[in-house]
Amino acid sequence: MTTNPRPNRAQQTTLRAFLKNHANHAGSLLKMSIALGTFNAVLMIASAYLVARSIHLVMFQQAELATITPLLWPLAALILARAMLLGLSQRTSAKAALKIKTAMRHTLLEKLTLLGPSYIEQHGHGATLNTLHNGVEALHDYYANYLPSVAYSALIPLAILMVIFPTDWKAGLIFLFTAPLIPFFMILVGHQAEQLNQQRWQKLAVLGNYFFDRLQGLTQLKLFDATKRELKQIAKISDDFRHATLSVLKIAFLSSFALEFFATISVALVAVIIGFRLFFGTLDFATGFVVLLLAPEFYLPLRQLGSHYHAKLEGISAAADMLKILNEPIAENTNATISDHSPLKLECIEQLQINNLNFHYPNSHEGINDINLTFAGTGLYAIVGQSGAGKSTLLDCLLGFNPQVISAIVVNQQQLTQPDILHWQQHIAWIPQKPTLLFTTIKANLLLAKPDATAAQLAAAAKQAGALEFINALPNGFDTHIGEQGEGLSGGQKQRIALARAFLKQAPILVLDEPTAHLDSQTEQQVQHAINEYAKTHLVIVIAHRLNTIKHAKKILVMQKGTVIEQGRFVSLMQQQGGLFNLVNARSHRND
Amino acid sequence: MTNFIRLLKLCKPHLSAMLLGAFLATLTVLANVGLLAISGWFLAAMAAAGLAGVHMNYFTPAGVIRFLAIVRTASRYGERLVTHNATFLLLSEIRINVFSTLSKLNNVDLAMSRSADLFNRMQNDVEALDKFYLNVLLPMIVALVSVPIVLLFMSIYNANVALLCFISLLLVGVALPIMLSKQLQQTAELETKYSATLRAQLSDTLSGLRELAIYQATEQQVAQCRRASERYNQQLFTRHNAEAHSNGLSLLIVQLSMLGAIVIITPLVYDGSMVNVELAMLSLFVLASFETVLTLPNAFIQLPVALSAAQRIFALEDKLPSTTNTTHELVAVQPLGLEFKQLSYNYHADNYALSNINFTILPLQKVAIVGQSGSGKSTLVNLLSGLWPQQNGAINLLSPDKNIAINTISQQNRCELISIVAQQHHIFDGTIAENLRYAAPDASEAQMYEVCQQAQLTDWLHELKLGLNTRLGTAGRSLSRGQSRRLALAQALLRTPAILVLDEPTEGLDNQSKHLVMDAILTSMEHCTVISITHDPALLANMDKVIWLEQGAVKAIATHQQLVTEHTDYVNLITRF
Secondary structure, three states: OOOOOOOOHHHHHHHHHHHHHHHHHHHHHHHHHHHHHHHHHHHHHHHHHHHHHHHHHHHHOOOOHHHHHHHHHHHHHHHHHHHHHHHHHHHHHHHHHHHHHHHHHHHHHHHHHHHOHHHHHHHOHHHHHHHHHHHHHOHHHHHHHHHHHHHHHHHHHHHHHHHHHHHOHHHHHHHHHHOOHHHHHHHHHHHHHHHHHHHHHHHHHHHHHHHHHHHHOHHHHHHOOOHHHHHHHHHHHHHHHHHHHHHHHHHHHHHHHHHHHHHHHHHHHHHHHHHHHHHOOOOOHHHHHHHHHHHHHHHHHHHHHHHOHHHHHHHHHHHHHHHHHHHOOOOOOOOOOOOOOOOOOOOOOOEEEEEEEEEEOOOOOOEEEEEEEEEEOOEEEEEEOOOOOOHHHHHHHHOOOOHHHHHHEEEOOEEOOHHHHHHHHOOEEEEOOOOOOOOOEHHHHHHOOOOOOOHHHHHHHHHHOOOHHHHHHOOOHHHOEOOOOOOOOOHHHHHHHHHHHHHHHOOOEEEEEOOOOOOOHHHHHHHHHHHHHHHHHOEEEEEOOEHHHHHOOOEEEEEEOOEEEEEEOHHHHHHHOOHHHHHHHOOOOOOO | OHHHHHHHHHHHHHHHHHHHHHHHHHHHHHHHHHHHHHHHHHHHHHHHHHHHOOOOOOHHHHHHHHHHHHHHHHHHHHHHHHHHHHHHHHHHHHHHHHHHHHHHOOOOOOOHHHHHHHHHHHHHHHHHHHOHHHHHHHHHHHHHHHHHHHHHHHHHHOHHHHHHHHHHHHHHHHHHHHHHHHHHHHHHHHHHHHHHHHHHHHHHHHHOHHHHHHOOOHHHHHHHHHHHHHHHHHHHHHHHHHHHHHHHHHHHHHHHHHHHHHHHHHHHHHOOOOOOHHHHHHHHHHHHHHHHHOOHHHHHHHHHHHHHHHHHHHHHHHOOOOOOOOOOEOOOOOOOEEEEEEEEEEEEOOEEEEEEEEEEEOOOOEEEEEOOOOOOHHHHHHHHHOOOOOOEEEEEEEOOOOEEEHHHEOHHHHHHHEEEEOOOOOOOOEEHHHHHHHHOOOOOHHHHHHHHHHOOOHHHHHHOOOHHHOEEOOOOEOOOHHHHHHHHHHHHHOOOOOEEEEEOOOOOOOHHHHHHHHHHHHHHOOOOEEEEEOOOHHHHHOOOEEEEEEOOEEEEEEOHHHHHHHOHHHHHHHOEO
16 A cells, blocks of 8 residues: 555646556557457347347247247357457456566666665665555556456447447437436546545555554553553544544445446336337337347446446556656766776776765765775775764765766776776675675575686685585575575574675675674674685775774774764774774763 | 354354345345346336237336335445445454454464564454455355345246256356365465565565675566566466456356246247246346346455464464463562573574573662673563563562562563563554553653653654654654664653663664663662663663673673673673774
8 A cells, every 4th residue: 555645636647647658568458458348348239139139039929949049049159259258358458467567567676776776765665665566566457457447438338329329219319318427427436436435545544554553563562561451442443443434435435326326227217218118119129128238238337437446546546656766867977978098997906096085965964075095905994983974875985886976986096987887896795784685595696796606616605704504504505595484594694695695706895884783703703704814815895883893904994974084003093092982982981 | 164153253243233234235136136127027018018009007117117226226325334334343343353362372372483474464364354244244145145035036937947047146156256266276375475576576676786786686686576577477367367267157157047048938938838028027037136146256265365364363362371360469569679590491492592591680780681692682581571481490579578480470560560671662653642651551741741851852852843742653753763762761761660671772872862861761760670681881881780691691790890801702792883
């Protein structure tokens, strides 16, 4: 369920146009489904004629079974054809919806990869995931049911009128007379009930939320000894909700009441009027019976349209989230200098410089200013600072996730340009604080870093990261599927697999963000040791949270409010009693 | 079957509303069937009378037609209102029932180790049961009542047609749906699995965009997602396909039975053993009779879903301990100490989370517990809460005059004596005031403002237009980690327990407010015993002693100063920046 406010009329038009546009992925399928469905209706009209004719012959022409058999066989054939058409039409529209959904999901995902991680962080991982997963699925009923039923509500009554008029223009007039009620019904169903309907679903969501929220916080309620009170509250809220909803429903159901009322009364009216015309002999029975058979079918598509109403709303609300993603402009390549210098060539990293780097996220005060740093080709560099000091932003810039400022990075005296980013990233291995392990086997996760790695290389990297032992202890070893065995792996184990993945890449630069949470002591020591070893031959840049890490660092960079305020080795910085000193002692001494 | 009966028992309190709904629904269906049949008869009779040139009383049937049209529409409206009312009644009945069951079970029976899992399952199950009446029970009652009535009327005219109709009704209303439901159940499992896979892969892609870029694997992963999406949708298509086939088959059966009725009746009309008008009437009657089973297919499809949901919920209910009237000792709120004696606990058979823990906390002492992850700190808190049953060893409350085993007092009394601020603190969907009142139902507004002040929430409160009436939680404002921590502490400050247990109280707080909040807590808790899991040196320095756990055992008990000077490991453990 989306949390968007209800789109207004103008927005709805935009959204409908958007959804219609996306139907192009399966436009022909959708049209075919509608054509099949309409053809089914035409056959229905034909079979009504056959039924009426047969009954007429038996009733008034004293026909025996053999006489009407020539009519009944085609009727049977028509019925068979209709059954197949109905199945086929529904199948086709489902197929169309399937194609559209897959294409939509793909388009959204591609756009999101272009928008980059900061967009997802701003809009919430969960909400974006919901749009991609449930949101796209919510389109199914819109395309498979609602859109075809819109077409039917126009096409089928028209087909019936076209057949009835030549047969009996007076009967046709009756239909035509009630036809103006159709747009009236449409307005009634379309707009008046809409708001009420929306309210009803929102209220349902509120109640659902309340209950499931309390269920989620059950342990909390138990700790407060509040479960008995809450039980009463749930009963009360449910009851309030029932009363409120029913008073809304009383009105909301009125619209469908009116629709049903007019449809039923019209059918009854048609029956009575035709009855009298038959009585006075101004109409033959076969025609009259056809009209009676077709009368309910005339209004049926409209009534069905009403029942797909919710599918429409859901589809449109879901579309709002998608449109927002697709309309989001991609960060402009402000610095799109035509690369007049040669493309990036790196054999090894001798020196890495950051020159005069400034970066601010749009709509945010946080950012980094005047960063000038130099890293040698090997050694462990630790970045420390309070949260919000700009450590992650600095790393993002270094890793090339903010292409606008890539030119601030100079490698081996060579300034990077935007086209270099892909190549640059090949020289970096990176482990975030909470590494992402893909929903596949451990092996596939490791191979991400080096698709052609041998089993021996996998084992070596795992060993280096202190992960080999527990991986081998798993029943399926490297082929263990991550996430399938319930909880799967512990935080420390995931960390070590990510580390193994990074080691496997053997990139000249390893960047990592140390986990702040307390891993168990053994894991911490193993990881620490592995990283120190790696730093002997590679450049390692780490956002450090632990004393042990910075003690061994070649250089510590202390950040505060977006700038680097001091740098140096642990002992000398502690002696200076500056930023690092304060940071390390902030928690040991109070009120100073 | 037993689950079905138990479900029916749940419905019992709202029987009258449900039966009224079923009555109106049946009335609607019958009026509709009658409307079509009588219209057919009326038309035929009028034509016959017209041809024969005889007079006919057309007022009555014309009136009946109009009357049935009105009855149908009105009862349909009434039915929708009444059945929705009954649905909501049942909905609240089920929710209260589930909630009360869950609130009485301990966390081991709830398998709380994977609470997200439990929660998701509960949500799906409760939602499946919410519509039990509307989608399952109602169509069944309607069919059970209206089918015999319709067939009875039909058999008055012709028994063979009635028999044919009965067989077709069974096929369309029961046989086809059961077949379809079997098919759907088979695909449902794969569907859930593929859906979960797709979700996991999409989630990986979103959260791992940076890593994927670094490993140049974005395209590969997007393609992976596309394949998962296609596979899931293909699986969904199997279902839609089965439904489309079933719909086609229903149409075939319905229309063929009308054809069959014509074939049966024609010779009878020909040899004069049946009035010709009845042919028109019966053929429409047969067609309309399928209205009685219109919603039945869906009921058979929903039935297994509802039953398996009910089974899981009833299984939890069966775990409820039979209420024993043991008289619990009542301990008044007073300075209490705690004694842990040979306490052990294991979540899994051979993996002890705590083994042989022994220590004593004197009344009014302030004690810290430190340790790496997995050292057993949280298990200790879990055991104190009483939501996890004790396995081995004992926890005793020490009062000046006697020692009481903690598991001999009632849960209610225990909650009163021990106040726990857990690490996974839940902020409820409701206002700030409502959240605070969960901790202390009778708290006045002034008291609430006071504790918010102590928890350093005042600045934030001033920013909020609605103050204490600002909504929080899923439907309201989301809180930062620090704010949610401080709100939890404010809740704790509203209570006056004998023992206060805090799990990482300062995590997520910035340095400035951390000290102020801790000061406030320590001052206002001068009159109670405090146990706090923490790695915050500022807080540790203020504790009377520190208990250092490692791998489920006590590694050291000493003051913070002693540990700092004697153990470098300890300094490494507590220093994070």
